[in-house]
Amino acid sequence: MNRTNGGGGPTGVNLPALRSHNAALVLDLLRSAGPDGISRLELAERTRLTPQAVSKITARLREEGFAAEAGHRASTGGKPRTVLRLVPEAGHAVGVHLDRDELRAVLADLDGTVVGERRVPLDLGAGAEAVLDAVVREAGTLGRGAGTSLLGVGVALPGPLDHIHGVLHRVTGFPEWDGFPLRDALAARLGLPVVVDKDTNAAALGLAVAGERGSFAYLHLGTGLGAGLVLGGTVHRGARTGAGEFGHQVIQLDGPPCPCGNRGCVEVLCLAAMERGDVGEAARVLGESAANLAGLLDIDLVLLGGRTITAAPEPFVHGVADVLAARARREGAHEGPVPVRLATGGARGVAEGAAQLLLAPVFGWGVG
Amino acid sequence: MNRTNGGGGPTGVNLPALRSHNAALVLDLLRSAGPDGISRLELAERTRLTPQAVSKITARLREEGFAAEAGHRASTGGKPRTVLRLVPEAGHAVGVHLDRDELRAVLADLDGTVVGERRVPLDLGAGAEAVLDAVVREAGTLGRGAGTSLLGVGVALPGPLDHIHGVLHRVTGFPEWDGFPLRDALAARLGLPVVVDKDTNAAALGLAVAGERGSFAYLHLGTGLGAGLVLGGTVHRGARTGAGEFGHQVIQLDGPPCPCGNRGCVEVLCLAAMERGDVGEAARVLGESAANLAGLLDIDLVLLGGRTITAAPEPFVHGVADVLAARARREGAHEGPVPVRLATGGARGVAEGAAQLLLAPVFGWGVG
DNA sequence: GCACTTTGGCAACAGCGTTGCGAAAGTGGA
DNA sequence: TCCACTTTCGCAACGCTGTTGCCAAAGTGC
Structure with a gap:
């Protein structure tokens, strides 16, 4: 019931839409309850629906194979509550992470658990055919393990792209991909639904689903510097799905030139500091730009990831946290500073998010 | 049907919720159609509900006095469509803008049309009692003109505050307001619902309702520099309703000190340039920070307002647009640069937004 | 004047969550 | 061992939602 559905403005809600919304909501609560499960009455409390409505919804989900009973809780003086859990095997998806020099693909079940993985070297600049062949081969191999429960294939890769239409804009450093309709090309060859997104957005989505609540920014420092934003539990992609251009935020007017053409971008300052071996300065620069973002959007949390960060996490986490704490102290914040943590998921996080x-x-999530 | 309702996570939807959502949606389409009105079949197309459902909804709205028939369209070969319109007098609200030296209050009808206005000098630092007295007096006077159709009073003022609880944090320059529960104090004295928000958020909401679609940033340059963000048609207030801290974005590492304690904030750079009489540099600095924001959030539009800007709009609009255009050109954007315009609404915009x-x-809007 | 098109209300309907109620399945005291 | 009590949860009836089938109303155009 939000106002941003589809392209034609907010839309009305009829009974089938209401039904699928409530079913998805219950399914999400079953998922986030994990292996411990959750009782019908707890579901009723959380959804603010009546226990009887929850009973009907869970009965349908059990009939369709998405949910199952899983034991009982201890009695509190009456009939003990029946515990329900998600059936993870009811659905699977393949996630593909296309990096500059590697393809990593995972097969994940409804729970997000990785049940299959493949890694192969890859040259993103080797041309569309070669890359498509590799994706079709690896995703196909993994997908066969899921049978008919396979929902589709998600692909995450660096650089600006059109998430809605699945068309690449500029994969940084590989101009030959400019304008390539990756989603449709893959969907035609795989015969499956395909969704394409930026690597940072995929990683942020993965973190949100894995349990990071509220609003946060995932900052990825690797070959470049980018961000994935989760605002109110939803990945914020912006009007033209180009949000997250964090690296080319100018934080030093008339500073050193950046390959992008601007001067004083965070990315060039941060990477230059790394080349000098000055990790402290790189972290401070990153912290200042993170503080700009945090003040602008009032987020709950900053998560750091990417090869450069995982190589030496502590100085970055502390350096960024110090800047955020200093700003919060100076601005007399009523609540503590925004916490900074290392993103979980590691090198496989992007593929899982895909x-x-x-x-x-x-x-x-993200369908209203 | 979004995932950010209330405090306890996303909630289920039952029939009353569905009904009020669809009714509000139809009412919103009636409003945005303006005096020309809109037909039932057009409403059905826009809402994606069936014509019969729209007929039932509009019948209820007419019964309750919110909608009325207003003539007919020309026939296209069959029975001509009946045009429906909003009845603006069915609801009113008072909007109060508390500025540092002035109180401005308006009475607006459902259409947003101002049907009453009052302006009195005010010293925000004169103490809570004096300010509350003034608000109660002016809002009461205006509100009596609306009778029982008065929905409540909205109050907009500068400085960080807690929108959800209606408690002020720090009204910049007036520490005596720190922690004051403005909403509850006013609601008790007025006997009406009261909502409190930052002036920039109110102005942004007013612009969104007035017809600015999609996502945009409203940048307000007056005594200070702040922003109101509208993302996907909704005012983005952030986790602790503190979003929009645009003025203390650092864009010059180790730059000149700002009263806030940081160095190189946009606000201090921009205001210093204005004091030197260098409007061009002020606009360039504002433009760089606006470009940072636009890249990070991928917004559709930048709107400029506030006393300093309305005093000399052209150099600011052009200066900011130039920076955005230069960045879009350098980054090889597939679509044109983000447009920059002067915000409509003028000096009364904040009160109308309130x-x-x-x-x-x-x-x-903003209720799911 | 008649055939046709288009609008929009009436009535019956399927399906949603809700309410009323009772069976099932425990606890705990006599 | 029995019985009163508590708590869970399904069945059945219900109210209300949007949907479908149908037809009267109100135009156009030959």
Whole structure:
């Protein structure tokens, strides 16, 4: 019931839409309850629906194979509550992470658990045919393990792109991909639904689904510097799905030139500091830009990831946290500073998040 | 049906919720159609509900006095469509703009049309009692003109505050307001619902309701520099309703000190340039920070307002647009640069937006 | 004047969550 | 061992939603 559905403005809600919304909501609560499960009455409390409505919804979900009973809780003086859990095998998705020099693909179940993985070297600049062949081969191999429960394939890769239409804009450093309709090309060859997104957005989605609540920014420092934003539990992609251009935020007017053409971008300052071996300065620069972002959007959390960060996490986490703490102290914040943490997921986080591009909609994420 | 309702996570939807959502949606389309009105079949297309459902909804709205028939369209070969319109007098709200030296209050009807206005000098530092007295007096006077159709009073003022609880944090320059529960104090004395928000958020809401579609940033340059963000048609207030801290974005590492304690904030750079009489440099600095924001969030539009800007709009609009155009060109954007315009509404925009804090929820804005 | 098109209300309907109620399945005291 | 009590949860009836089938109303155009 939000105001941003589809392209034609907010839309009306009829009974089938209401039904699928509530079913997805219950399914999401089953998922986030994990292996411990959750009782019908708890579901009723959380959804603010009546227990009887929850009973009907869970009965349908059990009939369709998405949920199952899983034991009982201890009695509190009456009939003990029946515990329900998600059936993870009811759905799978393949997540593909296309990096500059490597293809990493995972097969994940509804729970997000990785049940299959493949890694092969890859040259993103080797041309569309070669890359498409590799994706079709690896995704196909993994997907066969899921049978008919395979929902589709999610692909995450660097650089600006059109998430809605699945068309690449500029994969930084590989101009030959400019304008390539990756989603449709892959969907035609795989015969499956395909969703394409930026690597940073996929990683952020994966973190949100994995349990990071509220609003946060995932900052990725590797070959370049980018961000994935989650605002109110939803990945913010912006009007033309180009949000997250964090690296080319100018924080030093008339500073050193950046390959992008601007002067004083965070990315060039941060990477230059790294080349000098000055990790402290790189972290400070990153912290200042993170503080700009945090003040502008009032987020709950900053998560750091990417090869450069995972190589030496502590100085970055502390350096960024110090800047945020100093700003919060100076501005007399009523609440503590925004916490900074290392992103979980590691090197496989982007591929797992890519799988979530297909899995998350099952739980009502990002579909209204 | 979004995932950010209330405090306890996303909630289920039952039939009453579905009904009020669809009714609000139809009411919103009636409002945005303006005096020309809109036909039932057009409403059905826009809402994606069936014509019969729209007929039932509009019949209820007419019964309740919110909608009325207003003539017919020309025939296209069959029975001509009946045109429906909003009845603006069915609801009113008072909007109060508390500025440092002035109180401005308006009475607006459902259409947003101002049907009453009052302006009195005010010293925000004169103490809570004096300010509350003034608000109660002016809002009461205006509100009596609306009778029982008065929905409540919206109050907009500068400085960080807690929008959800209606408690002020720090009204910049007036520490005596720190922690003051403005909403509850006013609601008790007025006997009406009261909503409190930052002046920039109110102005942004007013612009969104007035017809600015999609996502945009409203940048306000007056005594200070702040922003109101509208993302996907909704005012973005952030986790602790503190979003929009645009003025203390650092764009010059180790730059000149700002009263806030940081160095190189846009606000201090921009205001210093204005004091030197260098409007061009002020506009360039504003433009760089606006470009940072536009790249990060991928917004559709930048709107400029505030006393300093309305005093000399052209150099600012052009200066900011130039920076955005230069960045878009250098980054090889596939679409044109983000347009920059002067915000409509002028000096009364904040007060009108404050009234919309009560009116907009009638049309389903920001309530899920 | 008649055939046709288009609008929009009436009535019956399927399906949603809700309410009323009772069976099932425990606890705990006599 | 029995019985009163508590708590869970499904069945059945219900109210209300949007949907479908149908037809009267109100125009156009030959």
